Amino acid sequence: MGVHVLIGGTPESGKSVSLHSLIAGAMLDPATQGVFIDGKHGVELAAWEKVAHGGIRSDIDSAIDGLDWARAQMDERYGYLAACGARKITRGMGFGLLAVVIDELATFTLHPDKKKREAFLLPLHELGARGRAAAVRIIAATQKPGSDVVPTYIRDLFDTRWALRCSTREASDTVLGSGWAARGVDASTIPLGAAGVGYLLAGSAGPVRQKGFYLSDGQLSDLAAYAAELRATNAVHWIDR
Numbered sequence: 001m002g003v004h005v006l007i008g009g010t011p012e013s014g015k016s017v018s019l020h021s022l023i024a025g026a027m028l029d030p031a032t033q034g035v036f037i038d039g040k041h042g043v044e045l046a047a048w049e050k051v052a053h054g055g056i057r058s059d060i061d062s063a064i065d066g067l068d069w070a071r072a073q074m075d076e077r078y079g080y081l082a083a084c085g086a087r088k089i090t091r092g093m094g095f096g097l098l099a100v101v102i103d104e105l106a107t108f109t110l111h112p113d114k115k116k117r118e119a120f121l122l123p124l125h126e127l128g129a130r131g132r133a134a135a136v137r138i139i140a141a142t143q144k145p146g147s148d149v150v151p152t153y154i155r156d157l158f159d160t161r162w163a164l165r166c167s168t169r170e171a172s173d174t175v176l177g178s179g180w181a182a183r184g185v186d187a188s189t190i191p192l193g194a195a196g197v198g199y200l201l202a203g204s205a206g207p208v209r210q211k212g213f214y215l216s217d218g219q220l221s222d223l224a225a226y227a228a229e230l231r232a233t234n235a236v237h238w239i240d241r
């Protein structure tokens with residue numbers, strides 16, 4: 001996984017499955033802390049409740065609290081780095097990954113209350129811009145990839161972009177970056193029914209068409225239960241400083 005991942009695609013494009021596989025990859029390390037923000041009324045991310053800091057956050061106020069908490073953690077990590085003269089958090093320093101998961105960005109980025117919208121976007125931007133060295137990883141998904149939902153300055157924070165089937169060329173370019181559709185990389189050409197197929201942009205080589213792993217609901221709840229069990233059995237010996 002890159003640093004920050006943005007997944008975009010229409011309903012039924014396989015977004016949930018893709019999102020959950022990335023979450024599982026992060027949360028199966030018991031040292032990972034997770035903030036879970038769910039713009040689909042908490043139903044999408046419910047499986048991860050037991051490993052979510054502060055539970056699943058589905059309204060904008062608790063989403064803002066979650067981002068503010070993550071930002072405070074990030075600042076603490078920077079304080080630690082400054083104190084020991086290191087440049088980035090690495091294993092053995094006593095910090096795990098800090099995963100910030102957001103499903104349906106649009107619920108928050110298009111929130112009718114401008115002040116709250118800004119209170120959401122500000123820490124999100126800071127986490128994106130300064131998170132790398134502090135082991136912060138944002139994983140976000142939207143079924144409405146448009147420039148209003150994902151403003152360019154937010155989209156550009158994501159170094160890894162996964163465009164599943166999109167409804168238009170513009171939507172595909174909103175996820176991948178403008179100009180890709182004109183160069184023939186257009187997620188609106190992915191056929192209906194090809195769930196999990198998308199263009200993955202990670203690194204400098206350009207987008208690659210690929211299909212993600214499939215996870216059934218049963219497998220997902222098993223993985224989430226295992227992630228919770230790993231934490232309950234106190235498997236994180238090295239995290240104690």
Ligand SMILES: Nc1ncnc2c1ncn2[C@@H]1O[C@H](COP(=O)(O)OP(=O)(O)OP(=O)(O)O)[C@@H](O)[C@H]1O
Pocket residue numbers: 009010011012013014015016017018143195196197211212213214215
């Ligand atoms: N990688 C995959 N391989 C095979 N089938 C998949 C894959 N991903 C998803 N599917 C199938 O496509 C269906 C829709 O997937 P999913 O629920 O992830 O879509 P979605 O884009 O999140 O939809 P929505 O936005 O409505 O929640 C799933 O029920 C599953 O059967």
